[in-house]
Amino acid sequence: MIKLLHVEDDADIREIALMALELSGDFDVVQCETGEAALNQVQNYTPDVILLDMMMPGMTGRQTLEKMREMDSLRDVPAIFMTARAQHNEIEELRELGAADVISKPFDPISLADQVKTAMQAG
Amino acid sequence: MSSFISNKRNAASLFLSSALAGGWYTATSALLSGQSEEFVPVVGAIVLAGITPLVMPLARSRTEAENHSMAQRLRAFDSHAIVNIVDTKGLLEEVNDRFIALTGYTREQLIGKPVSMLYDDAFKELAAEIRACLKRGDTWQGETPLRCANGRMIYTQITVMPMYDEQGNWTGSISARTDVTRANELLAERDTAETLYELRDDIWIVDAETRVFSYMNRSAMRRTGWSDKAYTAKTLDDLSDESGNDAILNACEELASSGEVITQLDTELLGKHFQVTIKMLQIGRAPGRFLIMLHDISDIIDEERMKSEFISMVSHELRSPLTSIKGSMGLLLSRAAGELPSKARALLEISHRNADRLVLIINDILDLEKIANGRLEFNLEDTDIVSLLRETGDANASLEQRFGVRIQIENLNTPIWLNTDPNRVIQVLTNLLSNAAKFSKPGDRILVRAEDDPNELRISVTDKGQGIPMAEQHKVFQRFADLSNSNRAAKGGTGLGLSVCKAIVENLGGKIGFDSREGFGTTFYFTLPKKTSQMGAKETAPLLREAS
Numbered sequence: 001m002i003k004l005l006h007v008e009d010d011a012d013i014r015e016i017a018l019m020a021l022e023l024s025g026d027f028d029v030v031q032c033e034t035g036e037a038a039l040n041q042v043q044n045y046t047p048d049v050i051l052l053d054m055m056m057p058g059m060t061g062r063q064t065l066e067k068m069r070e071m072d073s074l075r076d077v078p079a080i081f082m083t084a085r086a087q088h089n090e091i092e093e094l095r096e097l098g099a100a101d102v103i104s105k106p107f108d109p110i111s112l113a114d115q116v117k118t119a120m121q122a123g
Numbered sequence: 124m125s126s127f128i129s130n131k132r133n134a135a136s137l138f139l140s141s142a143l144a145g146g147w148y149t150a151t152s153a154l155l156s157g158q159s160e161e162f163v164p165v166v167g168a169i170v171l172a173g174i175t176p177l178v179m180p181l182a183r184s185r186t187e188a189e190n191h192s193m194a195q196r197l198r199a200f201d202s203h204a205i206v207n208i209v210d211t212k213g214l215l216e217e218v219n220d221r222f223i224a225l226t227g228y229t230r231e232q233l234i235g236k237p238v239s240m241l242y243d244d245a246f247k248e249l250a251a252e253i254r255a256c257l258k259r260g261d262t263w264q265g266e267t268p269l270r271c272a273n274g275r276m277i278y279t280q281i282t283v284m285p286m287y288d289e290q291g292n293w294t295g296s297i298s299a300r301t302d303v304t305r306a307n308e309l310l311a312e313r314d315t316a317e318t319l320y321e322l323r324d325d326i327w328i329v330d331a332e333t334r335v336f337s338y339m340n341r342s343a344m345r346r347t348g349w350s351d352k353a354y355t356a357k358t359l360d361d362l363s364d365e366s367g368n369d370a371i372l373n374a375c376e377e378l379a380s381s382g383e384v385i386t387q388l389d390t391e392l393l394g395k396h397f398q399v400t401i402k403m404l405q406i407g408r409a410p411g412r413f414l415i416m417l418h419d420i421s422d423i424i425d426e427e428r429m430k431s432e433f434i435s436m437v438s439h440e441l442r443s444p445l446t447s448i449k450g451s452m453g454l455l456l457s458r459a460a461g462e463l464p465s466k467a468r469a470l471l472e473i474s475h476r477n478a479d480r481l482v483l484i485i486n487d488i489l490d491l492e493k494i495a496n497g498r499l500e501f502n503l504e505d506t507d508i509v510s511l512l513r514e515t516g517d518a519n520a521s522l523e524q525r526f527g528v529r530i531q532i533e534n535l536n537t538p539i540w541l542n543t544d545p546n547r548v549i550q551v552l553t554n555l556l557s558n559a560a561k562f563s564k565p566g567d568r569i570l571v572r573a574e575d576d577p578n579e580l581r582i583s584v585t586d587k588g589q590g591i592p593m594a595e596q597h598k599v600f601q602r603f604a605d606l607s608n609s610n611r612a613a614k615g616g617t618g619l620g621l622s623v624c625k626a627i628v629e630n631l632g633g634k635i636g637f638d639s640r641e642g643f644g645t646t647f648y649f650t651l652p653k654k655t656s657q658m659g660a661k662e663t664a665p666l667l668r669e670a671s
Contacts, residue, residue, distance in 0.1 A: 010443050016451060017450075020450065089500055106445050106448075109457070
């Protein structure tokens with residue numbers, strides 16, 4: 001099973017992503033509502049992949065990942081951003097930050113699991 | 124502006140004045156040449172000069188000394204006033220030397236000619252009014268323009284008085300004028316100076332060589348904190364030092380060295396955004412000066428930023444619920460919650476399709492907003508358009524299934540390299556393919572073709588659909604164009620796609636257009652300039668604000 005940490009402030013989107021990922025049967029999903037909660041979570045939990053919303057109240061997805069990258073255990077864990085349509089330069093910036101992929105919202109729940117797996121392989 | 128003053132006089136006074144005025148010209152000439160010692164009818168002229176009270180008693184007790192005095196006064200009057208006599212038909216009978224000197228005509232060009240030749244068309248109404256006034260026996264005073272021989276207009280303060288013969292018949296009129304052109308110009312200059320001073324824009328005048336400020340209007344003084352005494356001791360360099368902005372200084376230097384007359388730039392200064400216009404003033408051999416006008420556009424920029432932020436915010440706020448809606452429906456349609464009754468499934472598919480459409484609309488609105496603000500990115504790279512066409516065709520294979528059409532990419536074997544933004548070209552092509560599929564009949568073929576030209580590449584998408592009615596073709600690239608046969612909602616269009624395509628293609632330096640015949644189909648095409656970067660490096664396309 002792939003341990004996936006999903007950080008998303010919208011409860012409905014969390015639920016849909018959870019259902020979509022559980023459909024494949026390959027993911028063990030842990031979800032957090034904020035970047036701060038995610039940073040607490042990873043103190044005792046090391047995911048195989050991180051799925052991060054970009055725009056969240058409090059810490060943004062980018063800030064959350066920057067903090068996570070400071071931790072030895074998370075330095076090389078593939079991270080995938082979920083965001084409203086980002087421009088080319090923004091996507092490039094996120095990739096430079098270590099993002100394995102950037103998934104646009106609204107995402108396709110049917111292909112979400114495959115997208116995550118592909119990004120993990122590429123990363 | 125002319126003023127009108129009319130004073131009714133009694134008949135005797137009128138007769139005396141006009142009779143005397145009638146003989147004024149020859150009498151004046153005789154007196155000035157010192158040839159006449161006889162009584163001369165000069166009173167009419169003196170009346171015109173406004174010195175009637177001085178002259179009337181003299182008419183009865185004239186002596187040689189008095190006549191001499193009169194001659195001196197007339198000489199002064201003749202050298203000051205511009206005088207002409209006009210007959211009852213409006214023809215010029217006499218003009219004095221001052222009239223000739225000022226207007227530039229010869230006496231021959233004037234005598235016997237209609238006085239209207241001296242007036243502008245706009246003056247005709249006033250001329251009729253003066254004529255009516257004279258006919259009533261009234262004197263007219265006011266300001267009138269006068270056209271000189273070289274076409275220049277001069278402005279005169281004029282007194283026109285009717286003339287009568289001994290029987291009291293109207294014989295014409297005599298006019299005495301003063302040139303007030305310069306006075307008017309000075310007044311106009313004063314008005315201009317006052318307007319400049321009160322203008323909301325900042326105005327500076329700076330010596331081109333020393334860069335010392337020679338003028339600042341009120342707004343400029345207020346902004347810099349330099350009063351009229353302070354700015355004359357300041358230079359552009361002082362402003363650069365204090366504001367930390369060298370843009371205006373550099374622009375002035377470039378303007379002076381380029382030989383151009385005017386330049387414009389946008390810059391920040393003293394915490395505000397300005398649109399700056401710099402004009403080189405060079406009059407004769409006088410030292411050159413820069414006229415620098417600063418238009419504060421901070422509010423406009425703030426409004427644009429707020430609008431942009433609002434659109435981005437709305438877009439984001441719409442995306443979150445749409446993600447949930449679309450995601451839920453997608454999961455239901457994928458049977459994640461079990462099998463659905465066929466009618467429920469059909470209704471869900473409609474909802475899902477329209478959610479997709481909403482996403483497209485939001486994306487298009489965002490793109491258009493970014494293009495309008497010059498913020499849509501274009502990442503140019505050397506691109507093989509032939510491969511790109513094939514890939515786009517493959518990526519749009521779902522259109523073939525959905526609409527029962529066949530997309531045929533014309534068989535191109537040789538790569539065609541262009542320096543362009545492949546993602547934006549795909550976006551345009553996808554949009555055109557989607558439109559073509561929506562308006563085709565099942566079984567139709569959609570042809571994608573690339574035509575290689577020395578200067579440009581022309582890419583076209585041809586369908587055999589219903590075509591666009593001639594009367595509506597001009598609306599095709601308008602936002603939310605309401606075409607009668609488009610049935611946008613049913614086809615899933617956004618009404619913005621072609622506007623976005625047009626803006627993208629124009630930003631890439633190309634053109635977009637179409638040929639359509641109702642009932643036979645449509646070909647949409649766009650061109651891309653044939654250029655490649657020499658080293659294959661990325662280039663940035665010019666972002667045209669007005670492209671949207």
